[in-house]
Amino acid sequence: MLHSKLPSEHCSNPLSWLSQLPKVELHLHLEGSLEPQMLFDLAVRNHIKLPYENVSAVKKAFQFTKLQDFLDIYYQAAKVLVTEQDFYDLTWAYLLKCKEQNVYHVEPFFDPQTHTERGIAFSTVITGITSALEDAEKQLGISSELIMCFLRHLSEEEAFATLTLAEPYLDKIKAVGLDSSEKGHPPEKFSRVFAKARQLGLLTVAHAGEEGPAEYIWTAINDLKVARVDHGVNAIHDPKLIDYLKESQMPLTVCPLSNTKLKVFADMSEHTILDLLKLGVCVTVNSDDPSYFGGYMTENFEALATSLNMNQDQARKLVENSIEASFCNDHRKQQLFALLHRYV
Ligand code: ADE
Ligand code: ZN
Numbered sequence: 001m002l003h004s005k006l007p008s009e010h011c012s013n014p015l016s017w018l019s020q021l022p023k024v025e026l027h028l029h030l031e032g033s034l035e036p037q038m039l040f041d042l043a044v045r046n047h048i049k050l051p052y053e054n055v056s057a058v059k060k061a062f063q064f065t066k067l068q069d070f071l072d073i074y075y076q077a078a079k080v081l082v083t084e085q086d087f088y089d090l091t092w093a094y095l096l097k098c099k100e101q102n103v104y105h106v107e108p109f110f111d112p113q114t115h116t117e118r119g120i121a122f123s124t125v126i127t128g129i130t131s132a133l134e135d136a137e138k139q140l141g142i143s144s145e146l147i148m149c150f151l152r153h154l155s156e157e158e159a160f161a162t163l164t165l166a167e168p169y170l171d172k173i174k175a176v177g178l179d180s181s182e183k184g185h186p187p188e189k190f191s192r193v194f195a196k197a198r199q200l201g202l203l204t205v206a207h208a209g210e211e212g213p214a215e216y217i218w219t220a221i222n223d224l225k226v227a228r229v230d231h232g233v234n235a236i237h238d239p240k241l242i243d244y245l246k247e248s249q250m251p252l253t254v255c256p257l258s259n260t261k262l263k264v265f266a267d268m269s270e271h272t273i274l275d276l277l278k279l280g281v282c283v284t285v286n287s288d289d290p291s292y293f294g295g296y297m298t299e300n301f302e303a304l305a306t307s308l309n310m311n312q313d314q315a316r317k318l319v320e321n322s323i324e325a326s327f328c329n330d331h332r333k334q335q336l337f338a339l340l341h342r343y344v
């Protein structure tokens with residue numbers, strides 16, 4: 001569906017043009033899109049006891065001072081995901097939200113080790129997720145590429161074992177990524193696993209410079225040979241790295257609401273994404289774990305408009321960066337650019 005209205009014509013809500021704006025999401029953890037209501041529904045379906053009385057008690061627990069506070073709750077909640085249908089429902093609910101918010105292409109992450117560690121088969125996880133992604137392409141017009149993340153707090157050996165489990169499904173996976181507790185787990189811990197993944201034909205991305213130092217961004221680039229850096233906001237502390245990111249146009253998948261919820265920035269007014277954009281770095285906007293951090297794609301863009309006075313040119317450039325940084329083929333990129341330029 002194409003949008004013919006110009007931003008200025010959406011006047012009842014001054015920010016409604018951000019909902020209409022065609023968007024692309026490159027940094028989204030499917031397990032982080034588990035809404036409290038679905039958490040309860042799946043707990044009932046799978047006879048799992050939750051440490052919360054009700055949905056509002058869950059929402060109250062979503063107060064974080066650092067990444068690890070969030071991860072502890074996120075891994076606990078993911079235990080309600082058991083069957084292929086559960087993984088389908090989780091993914092489908094996210095994709096319906098994308099449809100509502102005019103997100104036309106997505107590259108979600110999934111964390112197989114969070115599930116295989118509990119005895120859930122790799123095939124259950126990936127089949128549920130990819131069935132929903134395939135249905136979304138046909139029924140919702142949303143294209144996708146899937147990224148399999150390794151948990152960096154676990155060992156290199158466990159990451160290798162996960163890559164082996166993934167080998168029969170390589171036609172369904174575009175890239176490998178690296179997530180979970182960053183500090184003390186530098187990218188180079190996984191150099192050999194990422195080298196094997198590249199040999200298998202996979203692209204690579206990694207979380208780096210979210211809570212960890214700029215040095216981790218360098219090693220993600222040099223040792224893991226990433227095509228994009230996830231977060232990367234701590235690059236701002238290293239002028240040589242900023243020069244490199246500008247020259248190379250290495251994309252950063254920035255997650256504004258995540259960064260304020262996890263206290264990477266004390267307040268959205270202090271977020272540096274638009275400073276990086278002005279410097280010519282290829283920054284993009286993403287939601288990370290929307291059910292935990294207070295919003296999906298539109299809410300992330302709205303936060304930048306409200307707290308940083310992001311204008312329409314900046315919003316368009318951020319989406320252009322996402323299209324350019326995506327793993328879709330040139331034909332799909334041209335379609336996405338056409339959708340965007342018809343809108344703004
Ligand atoms: N897993 C899910 N969300 C994450 C984040 N923001 N950082 C690291 N690992 C994650
Ligand atoms: Zn993330």
